[in-house]
Amino acid sequence: MEVKQVKLVYFSPTGTTQRVLEGIAKGIAVQDVKQINLTLPEGMQQAIPPFSDELVIIGAPVYGGRLPIDAIKRLKNLNAYNTLAVLVVVYGNREFEDALLELKNLSIELGFYPVAGAAFIGEHSFATEAVPIANGRPDSQDVQRAMDFGAKIKNKIAVLNSPDVQTDLEIPGSYPYEAGGARPMAVAPVTMEDTCTVCGTCASVCPTGAVSVNGSVATEIELCIRCCACIKNCPEGARVMEDSKWKNIATWLNENCSIRKEPQLFGVKV
Incomplete structure (x- = not known):
């Protein structure tokens, strides 16, 4: 063929x-x-x-x-x-x-x-x-x-x-x-309002429509799959992860999955 x-x-x-x-x-x-x-x-x-x-x-x-x-x-x-x-x-x-x-x-x-x-x-x-x-x-x-x-x-x-x-x-x-596939953990990135310029990039890259912009940025937590596209694409670094459980997972991965x-x-x- x-x-x-x-x-x-x-x-x-x-x-x-x-x-x-x-x-x-x-x-x-x-x-x-x-x-x-x-x-x-x-x-x-x-x-x-x-x-x-x-x-x-x-x-x-x-x-x-x-x-x-x-x-x-x-x-x-x-x-x-x-x-x-x-x-x-x-x-x-x-x-x-x-x-x-x-x-x-x-x-x-x-x-x-x-x-x-x-x-x-x-x-x-x-x-x-x-x-x-x-x-x-x-x-x-x-x-x-x-x-x-x-x-x-x-x-x-x-x-x-x-x-x-x-x-x-x-x-x-x-x-x-095994269980997986995201969604159960009810957390989402947050917006640092003092840094955000409301450019709308976060909403434009969100794969589930969880992020919307209308004068300010709003996030529907139940739709967030924690792909972090909004964090990685924000030109101002205004989207961040603040949840302690989320941060702990990231730290564990950094310490145990670095090879x-x-x-x-x-x-x-x-």
Whole structure:
């Protein structure tokens, strides 16, 4: 089989998953690459035509060892026939646990044939300059690994006669899945009003519509998934985490998950 078109489908609040997928696509080296960004609320309303024949790379971050609830909801709008898929999760240097297996099972439900999978590392949502957790990742080494992974995927597909001859992709994880996926912890970033210029950036990057701006910034805590896109994108540094439990988790991750982990690849020769 020849890969003629690649579609990147992703939920990527802070951009790390998107960068990994773009690296993989660069390694596959085809001219026709399209992106379907499911990150923002309008991702739920997108009319996405069924996939057929093209190679689809599906990516999402890992929240508490699982796929984000909102990512699952948006991915469930996809429909595929006779389509190979590459599955990618990006985690913050702790563990990816059941997330990649969950993505594999979901992709099969949607009609895809998983041909390869990977778990890459991205800067943790809770990371700051003061409390680093995989800061700056994916870095240049990760992007190179993503490109190499893409080249291996292309070579693997080249010897297939059709998508349905693809053998079962072995992915680590357990089912039933462990609890995770964010939302239960009822906390959210707060706005430092003396610094905030009410520019609206925080609202524009929020994947759930939890942040609104109308003269001042308001946050619906029950909608917050703690992706920290608002914190990382605020040009004034006015969005911060103040909750003590949240800070304690970040400190624990900094102290216990500082040893660099490398991407894990599945379904290709390493």
